[in-house]
Amino acid sequence: MSDTGHKARPVVAVVGPTASGKSELGIALALRFQGEVVNCDSVQVYREIEIATAKVPPAERRGVPHHLIDFVPPGTGYTAGEWARDATRVITDIESRGRLAILVGGTGLYLRALREPFFESPPTDTGLRSRLVSLRERRGAEHLHALLRRLDPETAARLSARDWSRVQRALEVRLQTGKTLSAQRAARPAPPALAARLRLFCLNPPRAELYARIDARAESHFRAGLVEEVRALLARGVPEGSSALGAHGYRRVVEYLRGKRTLESAVEQTKLDVRHYAKRQLTWFRREPGVEWVEGFGDDPRVQGRVVALNSDLEL
């Protein structure tokens, strides 16, 4: 390509807050430019959890191939680092067939992991993790933080004791590798070549309308049988502490089924969870470099038309 003077074909990415119409826009672009969708959503990777994930059902994908969706067993963990490797492989494959790769999803960390790879790190040691979790449950987050102060003072100083999620990760790194997280942070591999070709579109719908959609969508999930889906997943042995059942919708229904809240409060809390999440996504993408902001919803044909126009150079 470069020797012919043509611009390298981009890897398109459609990101944005949840419920902003990313999937629809991704499919529209794929249809227009012979593309294939690569899921960039940390929950849609799981199979068997359906109703509250907003996955586009295969029948509605209009023939557009979707990758990295529906392939991880629900009780299993899956991480940003794994996704980055999988996505690199999948994108390479799509492009080798002469098609356009279109990343679609709202998980900012996943995209980050692709653009700026993490340091080499062994896979999650689930045994160690569960020991740390139970330690925290028994002795409190302060205790974990105190432990980290001994094992990695630099990271401990940077992290609040209440930020147990990161404290725990830092402990895992130190315990699994023998090296501190602070020592490893600098050692970041070079990004894959394709990262430089990313063309990043972030949807930005009117906030009030977005929230209204989120609320409506949560209610429709409950009407569609979300509670029954969760009941069945639990009955099948999917751990309630799994990432899949920690997803929005699922988390609160698990609490309801465990008698920790009413059904009504599960619905309301789910709406709040998702609204808060949408806001955090916006915060994330605001400082993500190279974002092209697209006002409106991705399922709006006018918005799709605008984004198509922005990619007119992809026309064959």
Next chain:
RNA sequence: GCAGGGGUGGUCGAGUGGUUAAUGGCACCGGGCUGUAAACCCGGCGGGUUCACACCCUACGUAGGUUCGAAUCCUACCCCCUGCA
């Protein structure tokens, strides 16, 4: 109608004479984020001027009053809840 209880900032709810623009929760807004990220964490939050210390204005149902000082006490009125009629 009588007897009790109550009306507080977007909301729930503390506060019963003096650092009270008013504890706290929620909503909302903003920020952070290096392998659980739909996770986890932090901040702001009556309005106006100011880069800022600061200053001004408006606020605890309404209207008056007592007091150096009132969301807090008194009076009247309006509204809500409960019990008796």
